[in-house]
Amino acid sequence: MTIIKQLSLAATIAALFTSSTVFATPSNDATNTMPNSDYFAATQYKEAQAPLNSFGAIDVKTSIPENIQVPSAPVEAGGNNGIPETLVQKWTQAGVFSPQVEARAFILMDAKTGQIIAANDANMRMAPASTTKLMLMYIVEQKLAAGVISLDSKVQVPEVAWRTGGSRMFLKPGSFVSVKDLISGMLVESGNDAAVTLANYIAGSQSSFVSMMNAIAVKLGMHNTHFTTVMGLPAPAHFSTAYDLGLLGQHIMNDYPQYFHFFSQKYFEYNHIRQPNFNRLLFTYQYATGMKTGSTEAAGYSLVSSAEIPNNPMKLVGVVLGTKSLNDVAAQSKALFNYGFHFFKQDTLYSANSKLSEQKVWGGQQNTVSIGLEKSLTMVLPSSVDEKGLVTTLQIERDIKAPVDKGEKLGEMTVTYKDKVIQSKPLVALNSVQQGGWFTRTWASISLYFHNLLASYGL
Structure with a gap:
């Protein structure tokens, strides 16, 4: 199952720091810590x-x-x-x-x-x-x-x-x-x-x-x-x-x-x-x-x-x-x-460069950008796990503005099983979107302002 959520940039950053993903990080306990990143x-x-x-x-x-x-x-x-x-x-x-x-x-x-x-x-x-x-x-x-x-x-x-x-x-x-x-x-x-x-x-x-x-x-x-x-x-x-x-x-x-x-x-x-x-x-x-x-x-x-x-x-x-x-x-x-x-x-759940979402781009020569994974999402799972129980959530920036470079990070994919995060991967632009002309950019700024204004009122 795939769930798509659109987040503002600030919300996306906050989500990364509040995720329940377990990362190996240094601690003061020398018996259970990763080496310092600069130590060799x-x-x-x-x-x-x-x-x-x-x-x-x-x-x-x-x-x-x-x-x-x-x-x-x-x-x-x-x-x-x-x-x-x-x-x-x-x-x-x-x-x-x-x-x-x-x-x-x-x-x-x-x-x-x-x-x-x-x-x-x-x-x-x-x-x-x-x-x-x-x-x-x-x-x-x-x-x-x-x-x-x-x-x-x-x-x-x-x-x-x-x-x-x-x-x-x-x-x-x-x-x-x-x-x-x-x-x-x-x-x-x-x-x-x-x-x-x-x-x-x-x-x-x-x-x-x-x-x-x-x-x-x-x-x-x-x-x-x-x-x-x-x-x-x-x-x-x-x-x-x-x-x-x-x-x-x-x-x-x-x-x-x-x-x-x-x-x-x-x-x-x-x-x-x-x-x-x-x-x-x-x-x-x-x-x-x-x-x-x-x-x-x-x-x-x-x-x-x-x-x-x-x-x-x-x-x-x-x-x-x-x-x-x-x-x-x-x-x-x-x-x-x-x-x-x-x-x-x-199992490879998602292939590299396959489109997972199409998102609107403000002020670009194109109106949309394709979003997916730069590298395939291949996972090793217990044989007893039913892959239908995996839930994929796409957290995507809400207001994407041109220019957009191919490979630019635009969100995060999270895979969970029984509410526990088991994998996270960055979502990237699969194609570039060049900035539009002066009129396109100006009209996009006005449209985006009223779009967010209406959204703030739940409209």
Whole structure:
């Protein structure tokens, strides 16, 4: 059901501030607050340096205490639960319950809308380990899409990559390897040698690439993430959160879908050595589409993963951090996806640029302007919710005067369910209306004056 209300500009502004919509806002309680809008961990630990061995490679033998790798979050960074409201919280009146996931932290997000279905301790800082390589891959995708590098480009393996410990694709120093193979070796085999090779190729050095990673973290809104290495080996001030990794996963799926097939490879063979993907979800869950694992002794086993079901428009991003094994993190991720697909659905209620109302314009070359949404209104709803119970209200400015620019905000759409606001979107002009001539404007001013005068008397 759709209700149209015409409001004066002042009334529209007032309505926005008196709406019952729940927004995540900072509070004095550091255990339940969003980070300040100008706070980014990526800019707070510029002096953090990775431990190096005598060859200039990351020293995997150096013991980095967890409190050094994951420093305590200051008040400005928000608390452990400081994320936007989840759908589990928003739909309590529909009998929605939280999933039971055995992990230190988790989050489940809709990839298209970014809506958070469920979460626990999703703002808690943790060591990301090799899930760090997701940010490296995101930057590689940027460079590929921009034409700066190509998948067939041949890259010489530096000795520092060969000297880097941990998981590897067994590159030989001085050899030339395609970017395509380096990507596969990094994502399937979690090759640190491949990660270092790609970072040096793109930025000239690992430290320069780390600066790029932190800059992108700020751009994507990853408030509680700081990178010190390119591949995730333990280092001072190298941490992220389930929420931040979920944001990164969402951007990887949406921004560069042409490269997403790399994440779904179950095996990769290089130099006659065939290795399976550490992401065991690819082998145990038919709807899994990929992404990346990570593990450290302190943080346990983690997985950023994605899934989609044929003929279901909803694509999900799951992040499970801090489990006991690769099998365990895959099982917990599968349970999280089963929960999301079973208890939630995605629907586009209104398409972008579709006319929802036609309103009079005073003093224009045209008498009316079409009003609608700049972007589609796509929502994730509990499967139990009957969409006929959703009530859409259009609050539109009453006296619209020319000129009107296309895309100019002219009101607000509010969707409610059982009197609770569940979504709000700005209404915009779908076309421009130029100002009329002198006579048109003068006549419009006179007409508008008497129109409002009569309206004030209820006529």
